[in-house]
Amino acid sequence: MDIIEKCDCTAVHEDILNKVKNNMPCENNLYNLAETFKILSDGTRVKILYALLNSDMCVCDISALLDMTQSAISHQLRVLKQARLVKYRREGKSVYYSLDDEHIKSIFDQALVHINEK
Amino acid sequence: MDIIEKCDCTAVHEDILNKVKNNMPCENNLYNLAETFKILSDGTRVKILYALLNSDMCVCDISALLDMTQSAISHQLRVLKQARLVKYRREGKSVYYSLDDEHIKSIFDQALVHINEK
């Protein structure tokens, strides 16, 4: 039984490796970070979140705003809902969506600072 | 020739729509936002960035740290390089990568605030 070698380099810097290894966030946080960014990595979802930043909206309004089918919007709202980024309430035939996270704006703003300096 | 109807609802709220429409960031910013988050949406890339937050590292070190093949790391470093999130310098046979963005930490921190409140 062979040990699988992922890195066969001989030049590994043990000191650096140990220092960095000790400062790495836990696996769980790293996973959640990537998952969070994955939710925000789609243009349609970013637009929806930005829209909701200004006003609650029903699915119909969002469809009209983004000029996309109701189905496409509905699917994306489900993703945002599962990620707990938005919540919803029913009002008659309509379903209104709103933000369920106070940090979205800060996250967007930080990313925009990055973008606007490049 | 028919006009394609993306939303055939009759219940569109014109006032809300106009208000939101005026407050939407430009298409370009929205696109760049999603693109930025897409770069950060992969676990391997998040780990690499967190590692580089503590120390410059050669490809070999990163491979060893994450227990992944040199090739996989190299491919991801290329993505990060193209996104201008990391830069590199050659030192003999090794290539050292380092962060090329001061905002990564703030972006991660903001996202972690979100994560840790859910």
Add this chain to the structure above:
DNA sequence: CTAACATATGAACATATATTCATATGTTTA
């Protein structure tokens, strides 16, 4: 110059994901 080492890269493959289409569910009005 040649061998050994460190990194980069193209192609292939498997997997994930966004949208469409058809249709189901839920609500109100007539």
Add this chain to the structure above:
DNA sequence: TAAACATATGAATATATGTTCATATGTTAG
């Protein structure tokens, strides 16, 4: 209750993406 409306959802499709494998490029030691 039936019809119209608003939204949700499963299946299918097309596309994007991460890793592996093989190999190329670049650097240094002998």
